[in-house]
Amino acid sequence: TAGITQAPTSQILAAGRSMTLRCTQDMRHNAMYWYRQDLGLGLRLIHYSNTAGTTGKGEVPDGYSVSRANTDDFPLTLASAVPSQTSVYFCASSDSMGGPGELFFGEGSRLTVL
């Protein structure tokens, strides 16, 4: 069972370059999320999607964009990377945004912007 697959696992990127982090789930979950995790801080929500065709902004959306063309895929794009975007990025999904539905996380993508 794959669950959630993220790619790449790690990447070093020059400042100013663009980058797309890929996320695919095979659980047919409606809701998907992108978080960043930085040392000493809690997971911070970048963007989310309640269902295919809809997206919403989280706590720290600036500099990032997402799309949800279908149920399975939820890519995160950095249009012009800056060093403050160096972080570990986690994609997650859940059956719905309410109720006891737990989040299932991908293994993370470690991004370094130089």
Add this chain to the structure above:
Amino acid sequence: GQNIDQPTEMTATEGAIVQINCTYQTSGFNGLFWYQQHAGEAPTFLSYNVLDGLEEKGRFSSFLSRSKGYSYLLLKELQMKDSASYLCAVRDSNYQLIWGAGTKLIIKP
């Protein structure tokens, strides 16, 4: 603002019991979650509380007091594999999860 507080780090002995506390101040409340995260890995779900009281699941239990804005995760019969970070998260009135910074638990033999 919304805030989740948990201790940064705790140390415990193999075979013992440890309690990890979490206090929260959020805009509304729609459930509290605990996740476990081993170093370099993804968080994995441990427990969910939406009503006051204790939820027990094997060696792990989670307690919630909504009036006090307080939860704890209790780990019994500690094993070396329990060395990890434990993340507390609260779902607010907009159904968004607010995350604490996590408690790094170190288990010593």
